[in-house]
Amino acid sequence: MTAFQVAAVFRREWEERARRAGYWVTTVIGMVVMVALVVLPGLITSGIHPTQTVGSVGVPRSVLVAVKPPGVHLNVQAFPSYRKAANQVTQHNLTGFFERVNDRLVFYGDPNGTVAAMISALDQKGLDQGIPAAVAAQIQRAAATTSVKLVPLAPGIKALVHSSAIYALNIVMMILVMTYGVFIGMSVAEEKESRHAEMLMAWITPRPLMVGKILGFAALAFVQLALWALAGFVALAIKHQGQAFGITPGLVGLFLLWTSLGYLEFSTAFTALAARAQRSADLNQAVMPISLVAMVGYLGSMLASAHPSGIWASLLHIGAFVPFLAPFLGFALLQLGGMPWWQVAIDALWQIVFWWLLLGFAGRLFHRHLLRFKSGRLTRSRHFGRGKPPRQAGADAS
DSSP: OOHHHOOOOOOHHHHHHHOOHHHHHHHHHHHHHHHHHHHHHHHHHSSSOEEEEEESSSSOOOHHHHHHHHTTTTEEOOOSSSHHHHHHHHHHHSSSSEEETEEEEEEOOOHHHHHHHHHHHHHHOOOOOOOOHHHHHHHHHHHHHOOOOOEEEEETTTOOOOOOOHHHHHHHHHHHHHHHHHHHHHHHHHHHTTTHHHHHTTOOOOOHHHHHHHHHHHHHHHHHHHHHHHHHHHHHHHHHHTTTOOOOOOHHHHHHHHHHHHHHHHHHHHHHHTTTTTGGGGGHHHHHHHHHHHHHHHHHHHHHHOOOHHHHHHHHHHHTTTTTTTTHHHHHGGGTTTOOHHHHHHHHHHHHHHHHHHHHHHHHHHHHHHHOOOTTTTTOOOOTTOOOOOOOGGGGGO
16 A cells, blocks of 8 residues: 555545535535524524523522523522432533532532623622512622532533533534545445446555545545534634633544544445445445444443443443444543543554554455455456456456
8 A cells, every 4th residue: 555546546535526516515504504503592582581590409599580680581490409400410401500518609510691690699799789688688698608619510520621512522523424434435336336446446456545535535524524613613702702611622632533533433444334335225234234333332422421420431431442432432421521641542542553453354345345246256457456367257247
């Protein structure tokens, strides 16, 4: 496998698809959707009374309602224990909750603008303006001995890492891996069905062809992803005045790491399995096994948010080292506090080694099935067959 052959295939895949109007139309539509997801909620609630739901563990509802910003309808959900309230936050059903602990008022979760205003009001002394006397007295008594704190949901997790951002990025990872994996499979099946693969085999061996395809589609995928992310980040920065709300450089770095490893593993598997398809119509059946594996990994990532402790958490930590499942589970474990940096390094190194071994196996499978048709006869060129004379193809294979 030479770098020149890989670069030639890479350039071919990039130029062929990057020139298509559909690719850029999809990119622009994705950017518009990202901006709309940030802007539309504010536009919809503009001019009406937005509703904010917060939880409460031992904090009187009257205290929270008294310090809410004007024009906001506050819905307070009372919970009997910290565990039940935290479970609702972890499952994205609740922004956060206030809890009274030893005469201290603590907020768990991701404070938005409404919650931040409430916390600021609770820290003030003059709260008797427009507040009933009984409620004002209660707040003043609490203010003398209460400190309002912002803490993360789970101990040991940095406050900058929030489950909503992790959940959204995991969905993006699933879409990217599956979409471009199928695109590679379609490209292989179409070239095999149209006999373009036979012409390619006259000047290139199968493994550089496979690697060039994988890298070419990777460039297309990550350019598209970068433009979508740029549009979303700019919209967030404008809306929230530069605050990232959980999107940190560390989080982005881990996302790119696991997404890259996931793409390499799944695209390699998609390419090899697609070579087994006799026609483009058979592609879905050929790649079904690896598609099911991707779905298992994605469902496992959802368990990380639904079950933050117990036996499921232990299984997720083990599954984070299993190939094909690791990209989804390794990133989703940020919901549980993440992994130490040395575990991330070992896991990433193991996934790279596995991919290199998978590439060798997939290359042989790709080699064996790319020119095999229903007749069972294999058409080879002298270069493709490693010096063996070409076999005669029957009329039914031509």
